[in-house]
Amino acid sequence: xxxxxxxxxxxxxxxxxxxxxxxxxxxxxxxxxxxxxxxxxxxxxxxxxxxxxxxxxxxxxxxxxxxxxxxxxxxxxxxxxxxxxxxxxxxxxxxxxxxxxxxxxxxxxxxxxxxxxxxxxxxxxxxxxxxxxxxxxxxxxxxxxxxxxxxxxxxxxxxxxxxxxxxxxxxxxxxxxxxxxxxxxxxxxxxxxxxxxxxxxxxxxxxxxxxxxxxxxxxxxxxxxxxxxxxxxxxxxxxxxxxxxxxxxx
Amino acid sequence: xxxxxxxxxxxxxxxxxxxxxxxxxxxxxxxxxxxxxxxxxxxxxxxxxxxxx
Numbered sequence: 462x463x464x465x466x467x468x469x470x471x472x473x474x475x476x477x478x479x480x481x482x483x484x485x486x487x488x489x490x491x492x493x494x495x496x497x498x499x500x501x502x503x504x505x506x507x508x509x510x511x512x513x514x515x516x517x518x519x520x521x522x523x524x525x526x527x528x529x530x531x532x533x534x535x536x537x538x539x540x541x542x543x544x545x546x547x548x549x550x551x552x553x554x555x556x557x558x559x560x561x562x563x564x565x566x567x568x569x570x571x572x573x574x575x576x577x578x579x580x581x582x583x584x585x586x587x588x589x590x591x592x593x594x595x596x597x598x599x600x601x602x603x604x605x606x607x608x609x610x611x612x613x614x615x616x617x618x619x620x621x622x623x624x625x626x627x628x629x630x631x632x633x634x635x636x637x638x639x640x641x642x643x644x645x646x647x648x649x650x651x652x653x654x655x656x657x658x659x660x661x662x663x664x665x666x667x668x669x670x671x672x673x674x675x676x677x678x679x680x681x682x683x684x685x686x687x688x689x690x691x692x693x694x695x696x697x698x699x700x701x702x703x704x705x706x707x708x709x710x711x
Numbered sequence: 712x713x714x715x716x717x718x719x720x721x722x723x724x725x726x727x728x729x730x731x732x733x734x735x736x737x738x739x740x741x742x743x744x745x746x747x748x749x750x751x752x753x754x755x756x757x758x759x760x761x762x763x764x
Contacts, residue, residue, distance in 0.1 A: 488740075495736070499729065504715070514718040517725050521732040561739050568735050572728040579724050677736060684743040688750035700754050 473690050474699035476550045480683040480690075488680035494673030498524075501666025509663075518576040520667060523651070524674035525569035529597060530632050532562030532678055536604070537629035540622035552618035553689035555625060556608065557682045563601035565678070570594060581645060589638040590646035597635055600628035614693055
């Protein structure tokens with residue numbers, strides 16, 4: 462097996478141009494899927510027989526929850542690759558994941574509270590699922606805080622990467638919390654082994670939303686990663702070329 | 712239309728959820744673009760000061 466692709470990804474100029482080409486191809490479909498999913502979920506889908514129209518919060522809450530776990534896993538993976546192979550591009554990806562992942566985790570928590578109040582009669586409960594999702598947010602914020610406390614970029618990369626990798630134990634805890642403990646939170650309705658527990662008119666918009674949020678995350682993360690790569694490789698001659706090309710285009 | 716906006720009485724929970732989510736998604740796009748612009752400006756300043764010395 463050839464490792465050429467690995468070395469190519471590790472090359473800042475290659476990565477920079479890759480993000481430039483890839484981001485629009487992820488971002489525009491993401492926008493269309495999110496708008497389509499919300500239209501299907503808020504307008505077309507029938508009301509839930511138990512939760513009436515309150516269940517429609519699922520179309521923003523569940524994709525946000527998925528992205529919160531996916532983005533942390535990717536951040537920890539990229540941080541580990543950066544630590545092991547001392548790869549600047551991987552650290553750039555990890556650093557780019559954090560602010561997007563943190564804000565989406567906050568969205569998951571707040572939309573969950575807005576769903577909890579009418580369904581459970583309380584915005585917040587000290588319930589395993591809720592508490593560990595909050596811990597996830599704290600890991601994101603801790604990662605960002607640690608980075609901003611260290612001026613030297615490569616030292617910040619290494620220190621924050623250790624924190625990111627340690628925090629990844631929390632990801633399966635969040636995911637399985639509703640199975641391991643007797644949680645107030647409802648069990649998953651989509652991602653389970655048997656068929657999904659809802660009709661197609663509810664499920665299709667939800668799957669569109671999931672895919673849309675996922676593509677959206679990668680699009681925004683890659684734009685941020687482009688800036689992070691530039692920040693880490695100021696001396697490279699490719700930076701001069703990239704900035705010159707950009708100046709001509711603008 | 713009014714029925715749709717009312718969300719069977721759950722309007723106060725459904726619409727803020729949707730609004731907050733869309734606001735955060737749009738804000739992230741803006742922040743990411745701003746980060747790229749500032750990184751490019753910083754790289755330009757560095758190149759300019761390096762060329763002079």
